[in-house]
Amino acid sequence: MAEIFTIIAPVFIIMMLGYGLGKTKLFPEGSSAILIAFVWYVAIPALMFRSLAPKDLPSANELVFVATYYGCLYVVYTLGMLLTRRFFRFSAAEQGIFSLTTCFVNGGFIGIPIMDGAFGHEGVRLLLVILSFHTLTLIPVTTFIIERAQKVGSEGPGLLAATFNSVRQNPILIALLCGLAWSALSLPFPIWLDKVLELPANSAAPVGLFAAGLALSNVRIAGNLHHSMLSVALKLLVLPLLVFSVAHFGLALKPMWVGVATLTAALPSGMVPYTIALRYGVGARRAATAVLISTGLSVITLSAVLYLLKTGAV
Numbered sequence: 001m002a003e004i005f006t007i008i009a010p011v012f013i014i015m016m017l018g019y020g021l022g023k024t025k026l027f028p029e030g031s032s033a034i035l036i037a038f039v040w041y042v043a044i045p046a047l048m049f050r051s052l053a054p055k056d057l058p059s060a061n062e063l064v065f066v067a068t069y070y071g072c073l074y075v076v077y078t079l080g081m082l083l084t085r086r087f088f089r090f091s092a093a094e095q096g097i098f099s100l101t102t103c104f105v106n107g108g109f110i111g112i113p114i115m116d117g118a119f120g121h122e123g124v125r126l127l128l129v130i131l132s133f134h135t136l137t138l139i140p141v142t143t144f145i146i147e148r149a150q151k152v153g154s155e156g157p158g159l160l161a162a163t164f165n166s167v168r169q170n171p172i173l174i175a176l177l178c179g180l181a182w183s184a185l186s187l188p189f190p191i192w193l194d195k196v197l198e199l200p201a202n203s204a205a206p207v208g209l210f211a212a213g214l215a216l217s218n219v220r221i222a223g224n225l226h227h228s229m230l231s232v233a234l235k236l237l238v239l240p241l242l243v244f245s246v247a248h249f250g251l252a253l254k255p256m257w258v259g260v261a262t263l264t265a266a267l268p269s270g271m272v273p274y275t276i277a278l279r280y281g282v283g284a285r286r287a288a289t290a291v292l293i294s295t296g297l298s299v300i301t302l303s304a305v306l307y308l309l310k311t312g313a314v
Contacts, residue, residue, distance in 0.1 A: 004306045007117035012299055018213020035211035043204035044108050045175035050197040051125045052179030054189040065257045072242045076234055077103050096145035097283040101290050102231045106270035107131045109208035126260045132176040146280050219288045228289040235294050236301045240265040259309045266305045268294035
């Protein structure tokens with residue numbers, strides 16, 4: 001238990017510090033956006049490139065690992081759409097935002113320090129490989145659903161262009177492609193370049209956590225609470241249980257891979273779905289509430305998952 005506390009406590013203490021200071025005048029409105037922009041456009045891309053470029057390309061088995069995670073994720077994504085259409089009569093656009101909120105993990109801010117504490121640098125590398133496909137799959141799929149729902153009758157190039165624009169300037173995707181290309185070409189990775197990237201890469205976790213706390217300090221619980229609680233239940237309970245069951249019992253993957261995939265699935269919802277919901281004017285309050293509640297409850301669920309993984313109880 002002491003080891004788990006050592007992993008979990010620093011993460012949420014830094015977030016609580018950001019949350020508390022966000023309630024004061026010390027950090028004016030907009031401070032979180034500046035810090036998040038730094039983490040999103042500088043720190044995480046530096047961390048991703050530094051993790052991929054000097055290493056070998058991901059193996060075929062690692063692609064099976066990623067496919068396992070995303071196979072389970074899209075089962076939950078589809079389940080979220082079906083449940084909200086059946087019981088809440090959500091529109092297609094609302095279903096898309098709901099399922100994105102349910103499946104898009106806060107891996108960049110909360111996941112990196114927790115994964116580093118639990119599984120070290122290799123765990124972080126595997127987490128980054130999983131997160132890169134968030135951009136490649138979840139955002140385009142959800143953008144397509146929303147654009148198609150809001151522009152009934154709009155098909156073809158216009159719809160595809162809107163979907164493509166949702167990812168083409170994403171810094172994490174650019175860092176992923178550059179890192180993979182560097183690795184594929186076996187280019188030298190000099191020490192001076194490693195040192196340059198090390199500084200922003202090491203800041204990704206602490207700055208990201210503080211920024212996430214600042215951002216959450218402005219979030220209020222609003223809207224139909226039972227809608228958000230369904231999202232939280234799917235996110236924190238159903239998705240990690242499904243990922244673990246398939247990875248461990250179904251495919252018998254390596255213990256570390258099972259642990260990384262399960263812990264990733266147990267992370268709370270990220271802020272990206274909320275920003276997309278704001279942009280399209282669809283379900284923003286519901287998404288914000290789900291993010292806030294899932295972040296608070298993840299202290300318990302992440303501790304439980306880590307305990308089960310570390311003690312070998314599962």
